[in-house]
Amino acid sequence: MKLFRKLISLEEALKIALAYAKRTEIEEIAFDDALNRVLAEGVYSRIDSPSFDRAAMDGYAIRGEDSFGASPANPVILRKRNRQGEKENETVVELREGEYLPIQTGMPIPAGSNAVVMLEYTKEKGAELVIFKPVTPGKNVSFKGEDVKKDEEVLKEGKTLRAHDLGMLASLFKRTVKVYKSAKFGIISTGDELSDPKESIEGEKKIADVNSYVLTALTGKIATPYRIGIVRDDYEKIKHAISVSLESDCNVLLLSGGSSVGKKDFLADAVEDLGELMFHGVAIRPGEPTGFGIVNNKPVFVLPGYPVATIAAFELLVRPFLYATHGVKEKRSKIFAIASKKVPSAVGRTDFVRVKLLCIENEYYTEPIGVSGSGILSSMTKSDGFVVVEENKEGVEEGEKVGVNVWDW
Amino acid sequence: MKLFRKLISLEEALKIALAYAKRTEIEEIAFDDALNRVLAEGVYSRIDSPSFDRAAMDGYAIRGEDSFGASPANPVILRKRNRQGEKENETVVELREGEYLPIQTGMPIPAGSNAVVMLEYTKEKGAELVIFKPVTPGKNVSFKGEDVKKDEEVLKEGKTLRAHDLGMLASLFKRTVKVYKSAKFGIISTGDELSDPKESIEGEKKIADVNSYVLTALTGKIATPYRIGIVRDDYEKIKHAISVSLESDCNVLLLSGGSSVGKKDFLADAVEDLGELMFHGVAIRPGEPTGFGIVNNKPVFVLPGYPVATIAAFELLVRPFLYATHGVKEKRSKIFAIASKKVPSAVGRTDFVRVKLLCIENEYYTEPIGVSGSGILSSMTKSDGFVVVEENKEGVEEGEKVGVNVWDW
Numbered sequence: 001m002k003l004f005r006k007l008i009s010l011e012e013a014l015k016i017a018l019a020y021a022k023r024t025e026i027e028e029i030a031f032d033d034a035l036n037r038v039l040a041e042g043v044y045s046r047i048d049s050p051s052f053d054r055a056a057m058d059g060y061a062i063r064g065e066d067s068f069g070a071s072p073a074n075p076v077i078l079r080k081r082n083r084q085g086e087k088e089n090e091t092v093v094e095l096r097e098g099e100y101l102p103i104q105t106g107m108p109i110p111a112g113s114n115a116v117v118m119l120e121y122t123k124e125k126g127a128e129l130v131i132f133k134p135v136t137p138g139k140n141v142s143f144k145g146e147d148v149k150k151d152e153e154v155l156k157e158g159k160t161l162r163a164h165d166l167g168m169l170a171s172l173f174k175r176t177v178k179v180y181k182s183a184k185f186g187i188i189s190t191g192d193e194l195s196d197p198k199e200s201i202e203g204e205k206k207i208a209d210v211n212s213y214v215l216t217a218l219t220g221k222i223a224t225p226y227r228i229g230i231v232r233d234d235y236e237k238i239k240h241a242i243s244v245s246l247e248s249d250c251n252v253l254l255l256s257g258g259s260s261v262g263k264k265d266f267l268a269d270a271v272e273d274l275g276e277l278m279f280h281g282v283a284i285r286p287g288e289p290t291g292f293g294i295v296n297n298k299p300v301f302v303l304p305g306y307p308v309a310t311i312a313a314f315e316l317l318v319r320p321f322l323y324a325t326h327g328v329k330e331k332r333s334k335i336f337a338i339a340s341k342k343v344p345s346a347v348g349r350t351d352f353v354r355v356k357l358l359c360i361e362n363e364y365y366t367e368p369i370g371v372s373g374s375g376i377l378s379s380m381t382k383s384d385g386f387v388v389v390e391e392n393k394e395g396v397e398e399g400e401k402v403g404v405n406v407w408d409w
Numbered sequence: 410m411k412l413f414r415k416l417i418s419l420e421e422a423l424k425i426a427l428a429y430a431k432r433t434e435i436e437e438i439a440f441d442d443a444l445n446r447v448l449a450e451g452v453y454s455r456i457d458s459p460s461f462d463r464a465a466m467d468g469y470a471i472r473g474e475d476s477f478g479a480s481p482a483n484p485v486i487l488r489k490r491n492r493q494g495e496k497e498n499e500t501v502v503e504l505r506e507g508e509y510l511p512i513q514t515g516m517p518i519p520a521g522s523n524a525v526v527m528l529e530y531t532k533e534k535g536a537e538l539v540i541f542k543p544v545t546p547g548k549n550v551s552f553k554g555e556d557v558k559k560d561e562e563v564l565k566e567g568k569t570l571r572a573h574d575l576g577m578l579a580s581l582f583k584r585t586v587k588v589y590k591s592a593k594f595g596i597i598s599t600g601d602e603l604s605d606p607k608e609s610i611e612g613e614k615k616i617a618d619v620n621s622y623v624l625t626a627l628t629g630k631i632a633t634p635y636r637i638g639i640v641r642d643d644y645e646k647i648k649h650a651i652s653v654s655l656e657s658d659c660n661v662l663l664l665s666g667g668s669s670v671g672k673k674d675f676l677a678d679a680v681e682d683l684g685e686l687m688f689h690g691v692a693i694r695p696g697e698p699t700g701f702g703i704v705n706n707k708p709v710f711v712l713p714g715y716p717v718a719t720i721a722a723f724e725l726l727v728r729p730f731l732y733a734t735h736g737v738k739e740k741r742s743k744i745f746a747i748a749s750k751k752v753p754s755a756v757g758r759t760d761f762v763r764v765k766l767l768c769i770e771n772e773y774y775t776e777p778i779g780v781s782g783s784g785i786l787s788s789m790t791k792s793d794g795f796v797v798v799e800e801n802k803e804g805v806e807e808g809e810k811v812g813v814n815v816w817d818w
Contacts, residue, residue, distance in 0.1 A: 032607070035626045047611045049786075056784055106602055106714065108614065142784040155790060162816045163626035164789035167619045167716050171786055173604075173611035193515055195582075198441065202456045202582035205517060210576040217444045217572035305515065307576050333793070333815050335744055336771050362745050362810045375465055375551040377458075377580055380573035381564060384742070401771045406742050407571045408817055 021324035048145035064115035064137030116140035158329030186250035334403035337364035430733035457554035473524035473546030567738030595659035743812035746773035
């Protein structure tokens with residue numbers, strides 16, 4: 001049995017892995033297929049939006065100046081524009097002093113007018129409008145370009161597109177959009193002890209393959225996971241599976257299980273044998289036996305066998321890699337919470353701590369999950385998120401504020 | 410032109426709409442298809458997990474008591490269990506006093522043993538193990554049922570399933586799981602002024618249909634959106650479109666546009682004509698001209714024409730309805746932030762305020778978006794989330810803590 005030669009820090013590990021995060025190619029897709037995709041171009045508007053001055057309220061288009069001084073006791077009275085002999089196209093109309101025209105939200109305001117007076121402050125009698133309150137010029141009008149100006153950059157490269165971003169693309173008639181292609185992540189679990197829960201039932205001494213399912217779910221929001229399944233603890237079989245996966249169209253490979261230092265820990269050896277093992281052993285807990293290498297010019301992650309350790313290694317190392325690969329620029333927003341209990345941690349090691357959140361009067365508090373250990377999957381399902389205790393920190397003191405990454409993501 | 414008869418409060422509106430939120434039926438699906446679905450059953454474990462006492466580290470299985478008193482100066486020496494004549498099945502072995510056996514992470518520990526001593530604290534010479542540090546009984550062992558006990562409820566009804574929850578289901582060999590079916594939400598935009606951005610290009614006086622795309626993206630995470638498209642401002646056509654949609658398999662209908670009080674605001678009238686209009690006009694800003702009715706025993710939302718107002722009405726009214734329909738029990742986690750500027754709001758009205766978040770030294774601050782108004786879609790795309798100013802509040806004071814719903818969701 002061998003020991004880890006040397007643990008490298010998470011920071012070093014990230015630096016090495018991210019140097020191999022090759023940005024995916026760009027594809028152009030329909031804007032309404034782009035939800036949660038990452039923009040590969042800055043989107044500039046080809047038009048002013050709105051493209052004309054329009055009413056922002058139902059009411060009457062007037063020249064704002066004409067209403068100055070109006071009050072309930074001393075209302076201003078305007079006359080309706082007589083449109084006899086004019087075309088029934090509102091934009092031809094030019095309001096003159098003292099004139100008004102009824103208007104609906106979204107309609108172009110007549111030339112000459114510059115404000116809309118709301119129904120509430122008026123009374124229309126025949127062709128006369130009694131106004132009880134002045135409106136300043138510009139009131140209740142959406143001016144051309146007020147939302148977006150022509151040639152303005154409305155969405156930046158690297159933005160993950162949300163529902164309202166698709167709405168913005170729609171509003172600008174931007175039918176297609178350039179996004180980063182989804183990379184294909186091959187996923188392999190290894191271990192003689194593993195059974196596929198899809199193909200077998202529970203039983204004595206059986207251990208389910210959890211990792212390939214968890215990694216599929218974790219990568220699937222942004223990448224295209226390809227679950228290859230379980231490979232037995234056989235050095236040649238493992239080497240073969242890695243080779244075959246990388247000769248296919250997988251861009252990245254996630255291996256898990258057997259990345260510890262036991263006798264049958266073939267994964268790191270196989271990566272070294274087939275290509276180059278860049279590191280093996282990272283000062284994170286759980287997740288220490290994590291490795292990374294390059295085979296066939298493609299990145300291969302060697303993840304721990306224990307599901308909790310694999311999730312930790314995923315969140316700390318693979319997720320940043322996944323984001324770099326897909327051009328994600330946004331940072332996950334953390335919730336800050338007050339630690340309700342001391343969390344011990346050694347300097348020189350990054351800790352991945354599962355916590356529950358308790359919200360009391362607009363303030364969050366972390367409640368540590370009682371049981372821990374990387375064999376305890378319920379420490380994940382009972383938690384609301386995780387805290388990263390950085391390697392230069394000697395744990396978290398009670399009462400200290402910590403950033404929690406919630407599982408919403 | 411008519412005015413809204415009476416605005417009802419958001420609370421009243423929610424109470425009315427939620428009374429018609431019919432929970433969807435239950436379906437049983439493969440556990441690995443259930444990401445982001447909502448559990449319709451409490452999941453109880455049929456097994457202990459782990460299902461046997463197993464090593465949590467690579468090392469040597471021993472009786473912890475045998476190592477007591479060990480130190481570098483005064484090590485304890487154990488002898489390897491001679492397994493000649495025994496079956497090569499580790500579970501048959503029963504360690505006697507003074508014996509050890511090598512063991513790997515995940516393997517069953519031999520009967521009689523109760524601890525695993527890590528490689529680091531030992532030296533194996535032939536059939537002898539030199540131990541330099543004592544281990545307490547139980548150390549480095551995952552005991553049967555330590556993660557999950559048989560018959561324990563591991564996941565509760567109403568939980569939205571995350572990656573690690575699927576991992577838990579896998580670990581328990583729970584192949585299928587009961588979840589709430591996805592409801593079909595029909596989506597119709599109305600308005601003579603609208604063009605479908607998928608079918609036309611930008612041009613003078615053109616306004617794109619934004620709402621049907623935004624509503625499709627917003628509902629799609631949990632429901633099944635069915636984008637019916639644009640219907641012209643023609644009373645009979647609108648009535649016909651509503652009837653046809655509700656005679657089909659749509660469970661809920663989202664109409665938008667023309668829900669204001671202008672001349673052509675046929676939507677609420679059509680709902681009243683075909684069924685029962687439960688309310689029209691809610692004291693929210695933006696989103697005031699929101700209505701709700703029942704046609705063919707199916708809920709119909711009448712949403713504003715302006716995209717920002719529709720998004721506000723969606724978040725305040727439709728999202729809670731969507732969650733109730735699908736059995737979602739979890740609350741969206743908010744980020745608390747300090748308001749860096751006063752936000753005025755009238756008592757008696759709920760405000761939906763877009764904000765940007767600024768994070769300075771573990772504290773978030775809200776930065777209001779300069780431009781507002783429901784015509785300004787860029788107020789959404791520039792924001793990180795929104796704050797709800799409740800109706801009993803006279804705005805938000807500078808320095809006050811507010812809850813921000815971020816767009817991550």
